[in-house]
Amino acid sequence: MPNLYYYRTFGLNLTVNRPIHFLTETNARKPDCLILLHGSTSLAKTPPQTKQTTSISCEWISDNGETVIRFHDPLNHGEVEFKLQSSGNQLDAWWTPEVDVHDVIRVCTSIMMGRILNALGKLALHANAVQVGGSCLLLAAPSGAGKSSTTAALLKAGATLLSDDIVNIENINNQFIAAHGFAQLRLWPDTASELLPDMTSLESVYKRTALTGDKRYWDLAQQPDSFNPKDCPIQAIYLLGERSKDRISAQSLPANLAIGSLLQQLYLGQPAHPELWQSPFQALVKLVQQVPVFTLQLLEGLHNLQGAHDFLLSHLTSIPNDRVSGL
Secondary structure: OOOOEEEEEOOEEEEEOOOOOOOEEOOOOOOOEEEEEEEEOOOOOOOOOOEEEEOOEEEEEOOOOOEEEEEEOOOOOOEEEEEEOOOOOEEEEEEOOOOOHHHHHHHHOOHHHHHHHHHOOOEEEEEEEEEEOOEEEEEEOOOOOOHHHHHHHHHHOOOEEEEOOEEEEEEEOOEEEEOOOOOEEEEOHHHHHHHOOOOOOOOEOOOOOOOOOOOEEEEHHHOOOOEOOOOEEEEEEEEEOOOEOOOOEEEEOOHHHHHHHHHOOEOOOOOOOHHHHHHHHHHHHHHHHHOOEEEEEOEOOHHHHHHHHHHHHHHHHOOOHHHOOOO
16 A cells, blocks of 8 residues: 555545655545646547647546546647546556656646646635635636736735645635645746845756746745645635726725636636536626725836735725625
């Protein structure tokens, strides 16, 4: 029987056959998902029913009903294959010798986590969860819109990270709760050098892959009070909009527009097929009825993000209590 390791992240209890040092350990022994990282091997030829889903990935349904996702890395010409049971309860992975197991783990805890959460029927957003002044807010936006840079500026001003890039949202006793992720914030090198000039040697997220670009990570486990490993009620959701030249502002979104915008931010993994929207749609309807959603317009330039903390702290206190997560 191989060694097994037990973790809790994104609201899930995971059992893994290899250690993942940046995840929070748990005593729970009944997993929501079993992750088996089998090892380096040669991969079989893809079957005729394979669909190209992105420039670097394809997928198909196996004879046993599992979803098989294969990633091709244009940098090292390696391949990683994941097989996810339709129930979401087990994920298996194999990879070619060109791929480092570290990078396989990174894909498991990012892109594939979206597929696991969706298969388990969870509501997950492409967002960051941050505590500002004790209140939990979500920053939602597509990749490249500034979630991580805004989050880094908030953390420098005293905020606390709950989750980066993926937020699993649970409705517990009529309260919408953001599940914590792990104590790392991923940043582009130029953002890191601008906002964290004292940290000139942030490590790369990936070792030998070009799957998601050359992002670095800020290890918050080394920063006291910068990460909260506890799930928290959500007070507000902010959709990052275009930057302003003169002032920071937040505009309330009516429910119909909020639902449409958040549908685009569902973290479904790759690819985000529109048919996958059906399951979380009702959960989104309830979410926007109880948690206020705003568009947030920040100032242009990384150096101007420092004012976001004070603005959000003031804005959060202005939200009526009866609009906060079902209270």
